[in-house]
Amino acid sequence: MLGDPVLINLVVAHGLEAKPLIALFDLQPQEDSDNVYVSNSGVRLIVTGMGRQNVEYSLAQWVETKPSARRDMAWLNVGIAGHQNLAVGDTLIANKIISGPDNESVFPTPIISGLKTGTVITVDRPELNYPKDAAYDMEAFAFWRSAAAFGPLDLVQSYKIVSDNPDSSTDKVTPNLIAELFDSASMEIEDLVLQLKALAAKQQSLVSDPPAFVSAKASYRLSVTQEIQLRRLCHRFYALQMGESLEVILSASHRDSRALIGALHAALGHADGNPGREGGESLSRVEAGGGQTERNQAS
Numbered sequence: 001m002l003g004d005p006v007l008i009n010l011v012v013a014h015g016l017e018a019k020p021l022i023a024l025f026d027l028q029p030q031e032d033s034d035n036v037y038v039s040n041s042g043v044r045l046i047v048t049g050m051g052r053q054n055v056e057y058s059l060a061q062w063v064e065t066k067p068s069a070r071r072d073m074a075w076l077n078v079g080i081a082g083h084q085n086l087a088v089g090d091t092l093i094a095n096k097i098i099s100g101p102d103n104e105s106v107f108p109t110p111i112i113s114g115l116k117t118g119t120v121i122t123v124d125r126p127e128l129n130y131p132k133d134a135a136y137d138m139e140a141f142a143f144w145r146s147a148a149a150f151g152p153l154d155l156v157q158s159y160k161i162v163s164d165n166p167d168s169s170t171d172k173v174t175p176n177l178i179a180e181l182f183d184s185a186s187m188e189i190e191d192l193v194l195q196l197k198a199l200a201a202k203q204q205s206l207v208s209d210p211p212a213f214v215s216a217k218a219s220y221r222l223s224v225t226q227e228i229q230l231r232r233l234c235h236r237f238y239a240l241q242m243g244e245s246l247e248v249i250l251s252a253s254h255r256d257s258r259a260l261i262g263a264l265h266a267a268l269g270h271a272d273g274n275p276g277r278e279g280g281e282s283l284s285r286v287e288a289g290g291g292q293t294e295r296n297q298a299s
Contacts (some may be wrong), residue, residue: 007042007200008074008193011059011147013050013139016175017079020182021045024190036062042197052122052142059146074155074196075147078189080163080178081120081137084130088168088177091185092118092135093192094158099141100124106144109154112195115188120160126170135160155200159192161185210234212246219250220257230257233264242267 010025012018018037021027027037027045035058037045048058086092095117098105101124110117119134121127122141130136140158147156161181164170182189213234222230237246245267254260 006038006044006073007197007204008044008076009147010043010045010193011048011055011075011077011139011143012045013048013055013079015047016178017182018045018047020179020186021078021189024182024186025193032065033062043193048139048143051124051138055139055142056146059143059150063150073151074200075143075151075157076193076196077140077143077147077158079137079139079160080173080181081135081140081160082127082130082164082170083135083162084133084165086118086135086162086165088162088165089181089184090116090162091188092116092120092160092162094118094120094135094140094144094160096120097122097140097144097158098134100136104141106141106148108144108157111154111199112157112192115159115192120158128170130166135162152203155196155203157192157196159189210238212237212243212250216250216260220254220260222257226257226261229261230264233261233268236268237264240268 010021012021022037022045025039025041025043025045027039027043030036030038030044035047035049037047046058046062048055083090093112093115094108095110096105096107096119098119098121100121119132120140121132121134121136123136123138126138127136137160140160144156144158163173163177163181210231213231216230216234217227234246237243246264249260249263249267252263254263
C-alpha cells in the first residue's frame with residue numbers, strides 16, 4: 001500500500017537469526033502473520049524457513065497478501081554462512097551469488113560502502129568441504145531472485161556472517177554462537193540498514209508525487225496529459241535544486257493550467273540557458289491541454 005511506512009525488508013531463514021534482529025530494531029509481530037515482524041522505524045522482518053524453496057514460497061506468499069505493496073523498498077538478506085578462508089565472525093556483502101546446483105549467477109549492485117565484498121554460493125545442503133573461496137549458504141540465490149522481482153535491483157542485497165570454515169565445522173554452530181555472531185555484527189548491520197533505508201527513501205521521493213505537485217493539482221483543473229507534464233516539471237525543479245523558485249511560481253496567479261505550465265517551462269528554460277519558451281508559447285495544444293482548463297474556484 002502506498003501508505004506503507006516500511007523502507008526495508010529484512011529476510012532471514014531461521015528464528016535464531018531473527019531473534020537478535022527483533023531486539024536490535026525493536027520489532028513486533030505483525031497481526032496477520034506468524035513469521036513477519038514490523039517496527040516504527042521503517043523496518044520489516046520476514047522469517048522464511050531454511051532452504052531455497054521455503055524462501056521462494058514465503059516471499060511469494062507475502063507479496064500475494066500485499067498486492068498493492070510499494071515496489072521501491074530495499075530488501076536485505078541477513079544470515080550465517082560457511083567460508084573457505086574467512087574467520088568465524090567475519091562478514092561480507094555479496095557481489096556475486098551463484099546457484100550451486102545449476103551454476104547460474106547474479107550480480108548484486110555494489111552500492112554499499114565500508115563492507116568487505118565476496119561471492120556467495122547457495123547450496124541445497126550444508127557445505128562441509130568449502131571447495132571455493134566463497135561463502136556457502138542455503139538461501140541467498142533464491143532470496144535475490146525473488147526480491148529482485150519485487151523491488152529495484154540496486155536495493156536488493158545479501159549480507160553474510162561467517163559461522164563455520166575448515167577449522168571450525170558446522171558442528172560448532174550452536175544457538176549461543178549464532179547469538180554471539182549477531183551481537184558482534186550488530187553495529188555493522190545497523191549501519192547497513194541505515195544506508196539502505198536512506199537509498200530507499202531517496203528512491204521513493206523520486207517516484208512519489210512532490211508536495212508542490214499535490215498543491216498545484218488541488219488548485220487547477222488538469223487533463224491527464226497536463227497532470228503527467230506538471231508532475232515531471234515539479235521533479236525537474238527539485239532535481240535542479242530550484243524548489244524555492246517552484247514555490248514562487250505556484251503561489252502566483254495564473255489564468256489557467258496552461259499558463260501555469262508555460263510559466264514553469266519558461267523558468268526552466270532560463271535555468272538551462274534557453275529562455276525561448278517564455279510563456280510556454282512553444283508548447284503544442286495537446287501537450288498543454290489546449291487551454292481548456294481553469295483554476296478551481298474556492299467554494
